[in-house]
Amino acid sequence: MNGKNSPFLSRLDATAKDVDDLLARLLSAKAADGELNRPARLVEAMRYSSLGGGKRFRPFLVVECAALFEVVRPQALMAGAALECVHCYSLVHDDLPAMDNDDLRRGQPTAHKAFDEATAILAGDGLLTFAFDILSRRETHPDPAVRIELVNALARAAGLGGMVGGQMLDLAAEGRFAGNGPQRLGEDEVRMLQAMKTGALLRFACEAGGMLGSATPEQRKALKRYGSAVGQAFQIADDLLDLEGDPALVGKSTGKDAVAGKATMVGVLGGAGAKARLRQLVAEAEQALTPFGSRATILIEGAKFVAERHT
Amino acid sequence: MNGKNSPFLSRLDATAKDVDDLLARLLSAKAADGELNRPARLVEAMRYSSLGGGKRFRPFLVVECAALFEVVRPQALMAGAALECVHCYSLVHDDLPAMDNDDLRRGQPTAHKAFDEATAILAGDGLLTFAFDILSRRETHPDPAVRIELVNALARAAGLGGMVGGQMLDLAAEGRFAGNGPQRLGEDEVRMLQAMKTGALLRFACEAGGMLGSATPEQRKALKRYGSAVGQAFQIADDLLDLEGDPALVGKSTGKDAVAGKATMVGVLGGAGAKARLRQLVAEAEQALTPFGSRATILIEGAKFVAERHT
Numbered sequence: 171m172n173g174k175n176s177p178f179l180s181r182l183d184a185t186a187k188d189v190d191d192l193l194a195r196l197l198s199a200k201a202a203d204g205e206l207n208r209p210a211r212l213v214e215a216m217r218y219s220s221l222g223g224g225k226r227f228r229p230f231l232v233v234e235c236a237a238l239f240e241v242v243r244p245q246a247l248m249a250g251a252a253l254e255c256v257h258c259y260s261l262v263h264d265d266l267p268a269m270d271n272d273d274l275r276r277g278q279p280t281a282h283k284a285f286d287e288a289t290a291i292l293a294g295d296g297l298l299t300f301a302f303d304i305l306s307r308r309e310t311h312p313d314p315a316v317r318i319e320l321v322n323a324l325a326r327a328a329g330l331g332g333m334v335g336g337q338m339l340d341l342a343a344e345g346r347f348a349g350n351g352p353q354r355l356g357e358d359e360v361r362m363l364q365a366m367k368t369g370a371l372l373r374f375a376c377e378a379g380g381m382l383g384s385a386t387p388e389q390r391k392a393l394k395r396y397g398s399a400v401g402q403a404f405q406i407a408d409d410l411l412d413l414e415g416d417p418a419l420v421g422k423s424t425g426k427d428a429v430a431g432k433a434t435m436v437g438v439l440g441g442a443g444a445k446a447r448l449r450q451l452v453a454e455a456e457q458a459l460t461p462f463g464s465r466a467t468i469l470i471e472g473a474k475f476v477a478e479r480h481t
Numbered sequence: 482m483n484g485k486n487s488p489f490l491s492r493l494d495a496t497a498k499d500v501d502d503l504l505a506r507l508l509s510a511k512a513a514d515g516e517l518n519r520p521a522r523l524v525e526a527m528r529y530s531s532l533g534g535g536k537r538f539r540p541f542l543v544v545e546c547a548a549l550f551e552v553v554r555p556q557a558l559m560a561g562a563a564l565e566c567v568h569c570y571s572l573v574h575d576d577l578p579a580m581d582n583d584d585l586r587r588g589q590p591t592a593h594k595a596f597d598e599a600t601a602i603l604a605g606d607g608l609l610t611f612a613f614d615i616l617s618r619r620e621t622h623p624d625p626a627v628r629i630e631l632v633n634a635l636a637r638a639a640g641l642g643g644m645v646g647g648q649m650l651d652l653a654a655e656g657r658f659a660g661n662g663p664q665r666l667g668e669d670e671v672r673m674l675q676a677m678k679t680g681a682l683l684r685f686a687c688e689a690g691g692m693l694g695s696a697t698p699e700q701r702k703a704l705k706r707y708g709s710a711v712g713q714a715f716q717i718a719d720d721l722l723d724l725e726g727d728p729a730l731v732g733k734s735t736g737k738d739a740v741a742g743k744a745t746m747v748g749v750l751g752g753a754g755a756k757a758r759l760r761q762l763v764a765e766a767e768q769a770l771t772p773f774g775s776r777a778t779i780l781i782e783g784a785k786f787v788a789e790r791h792t
Contacts, residue, residue, distance in 0.1 A: 204634060205642020206677050211658065212641050212649040263606060268598035287579035288657065291602070292649050295574060295609065296641040302613045303636035306629050314626040318617050321632050323515060325614035330523050330607040331516020338523040338603050346599065347522065366517050 178471035185233050185250070186226035188243075192251045193220055196304065215285050215293035216300070220258040223276040227476070228253045231375035231400070232382075234469050235393055238462050239383020245311055249320060249378045252304035256328050257371060259297035262290050264337065298328075311382055319381050327374035336367025343433040355433040361402070363433055368408070369401030376400070388461065395458035400473050402435075403451040406444050407479040409434035413441065448477045489782035496544050496561070497537035499554075503562045504531055507615065526596050526604035527611070531569040534587040538787070539564045542686035542711070543693075545779050546704055550694020556622055560631060560689045563615035567639050568682060570608035573601050575648065609639075622693060630692050638685035647678025654744040666744040672713070674744055679719070680712030687711070699772065706769035707780065713746075714762040714788045717755050720745040721791035724752065759788045 197217050201208050229250025236246035265272040265280040266287065273283050282290035304310065305320045326332055340363055345352040355363065376397030380390045413436055436444045455473035459466035508528050512519050540561025547557035576583040576591040577598065584594050593601035615621065616631045637643055651674055656663040666674065687708030691701045724747055747755045766784035770777035 201642045202637065204637035205640070205646075206681065207646060207673055208642050209646045209649045209653070211653065212646055216641060259606075263602055266602065268602060286658070288652055289649070291574055291577065291579060292645050292652075294606075295570075296645045298606065298609055299636050299640035299645065302632055303640060306633035306636060314629040317629045318625040318632070321613055321629070322617035325610050325617060326513065326515035329516070329610035329614060330527060331512045331519050334603050334607045334610060335516075335518060335520045335523055338520045338600070341599055341603075342520070342522065347597065362518055370517065 176471070178468060178475060181234075181468060182225060182227070182230050182472075182475070185230045185247075186224070188247050189226045189229045189251050189254055190221055192247050193217075193254065196251065197221070197300070202303075211285075211289060212292060212296060215281060215289045216296050218284055219262045219281045219290075219293050220255060220297060223278070224254075224258075226250070226254060227404075227472075228257055228371060228375045230472065231372065231397070231469075232378050234472065235376045235379020236382045238379065238389075238465055238469075239385060241379070241382045244309065245382055246379065248304055248307065248310040249382060250375075252301040252310070252320075252324065253371065253375055253378065255297045255301040255304065256324065256333075259294040259301075260328075260333060260337070262294040262297070266290060269337075269341070301328075316381055316384075320378055323374055323377060323381065327370040332366055332370035333368075336363055336365075336370070339363040340367055340433065353433070355438075357435075357438045360433045360435055360438050364405040364435070365398070365401065368405045369398065372401035372404055373397035392458050392461050396455050396469065396473070399451045399455040399458060400476055403448055403455070403473060403477045404479075406435045406448050406451070407477055409436040410441065410444055410448075411479060452477045487782070489779060489786065492545075492779060493536060493538070493541050493783075493786070496541045496558075497535070499558050500537045500540045500562050500565055501532055503558050504528075504565065507562065508532070508611070513614075522596075522600060523603060523607060526592060526600045527607050529595055530573045530592045530601075530604050531566060531608060534589070535565075535569075537561070537565060538715075538783075539568055539682060539686045541783065542683065542708070542780075543689050545783065546687045546690020547693045549690065549700075549773050549776055549780075550696060552690070552693045555620065556693055557690065559615055559618065559621040560693060561686075563612040563621070563631075563635065564682065564686055564689065566608045566612040566615065567635065567644075570605040570612075571639075571644055571648070573605040573608070577601060580648075580652070612639075627692055627695075631689055634685055634688060634692065638681040643677055643681035644679075647674055647676075647681070650674040651678055651744065664744070666749075668746075668749045671744045671746055671749050675716040675746070676709070676712065679716045680709065683712035683715055684708035703769050703772050707766050707784070710762045710766040710769060711784050711787055714759055714766070714784060715790075717746045717759050717762070718788055718790040720747040721752065721755055721759075725791065763788045 197213060199208055199210065199213055232250040232253060233246040261275060262281045264270050265275055266282055272280050274280065281293055301324065302321055305324060306317055311317050328334065343353045343355055343363065373394060376393040377390065380393045435447065439447060452473050456470050459469055508524060510519055510524055543561040543564060544557040572586060573592045575581050576586055577593055583591050585591065592604055612635065613632055616628055616635060622628050654664045654666050654674065684705060687704040688701065691704045746758065750758060763784050767781050770780055
């Protein structure tokens, strides 16, 4: 469906490159107004943790959802770069020895392996803080009301009632705190956990496009439905990849979920059930975008791409 | 100077109580709009790390600087609460085993001791994120332009070119990365380190009062000068406290700076030199507030209070 030369993949790549260039520029050695000095080691660790890796699928969603409303591309890229800072910080902290204790990420040493634990903690803190710096800049949108809406929505998606909360539920499900082995979560609990841990940022990506584009309430609802379906599909594909993927291709260790007793939809529905659910979610994503007609083609391709990642 | 029944101390206490009440309300178990669910353990750890401790000196500065411009108190308290979230997150992360490895904070077990390391990391991440949630709310200021200015200034003060960067410089000065013992920093280097690590948030506190109150550029400059002097005095008093203080009174272990080879002004100037510098900084703080006349009395008391903490 998405062959090597598909228009979808070339647009995904183009956004990844633009986000990389933008982050490289923003994370320069030079202090911005109101900053005193950017320590070289910290800049290096933040760049290591955020540049040159990943498909940048979250910024892609921001950019393409914003494009539905003809938002100028540099604004959407700023919002996408801010979101990517949050995503990258979460990877750095999740990889820490006290968390998932991972040595590899995208085929490279994780931040605490390439640097050290203290530097990784600070680089994560720095990236999270920097996301809000980026969103607050005039380059992101000329209207302060739009910028503050983005700040609020990102804080909610990333915080205790979103991503950070989801990570807490995930550790709890592994039996990290009870001291008596993994919990057995039901389907609704797994769905909530995943909607928080990975879903919230993906949904934010889509909603941010609508915020930048002054979307109507109806359009925002459509983007939210699309983002929610894509978020669920993303996590199920990720879990299938862990179950069936080749570590050399995935760029990180696989087969860990079953060992750790992770709460996944694959665990709840089984492999075949999870694949059926993926097809259903792609249909939901497509359905949600009906109001946008053919302008949404690339976003439908995006949903399919996400669902097919495990193959 | 500031006796037990001084008007200064009663106002400091009143603000501490109001900030505590506000944070307790904001950090409730109930999910806000745009949040899915607040996991109980995370809420508990975030409350543990942010409620019921500390003098809340940063919120006090926000509130009293805002009062110069007759900003309504609930708005100033919101900004103060946001700032306190950032301060508390920084303590949680700084106390981690990979950082300063402290067991006690304000006489209580640190977050990773009371909970565990993973929960402490997440509680810190959650508090940092929550600060921007608070600043983005309408309750903080009706004008989105003011709120976004606060977001930008806090991100700059707290991030790679401010507090997080300062912590990185501090670890580097301890010789944590070179592998060959503590660096010997000169006075200018120590001053930069401290201006970033502790100064930036204290300066932000004062500038935030001016932002909330639509201060003139001249007034903002005065607040910045005052905040900068208070920030320096705060850190020197802290270092003297570590050198001379009684752990039972200080509520954390003391005498650690010399052992760790920490870069401090006491180390650079000696005890007597540091005390002379403190007196000079109080005079600077007082001088900076001249344009505000007698309305600034409480803030001058605040500077003296900070400088006298070590006695």
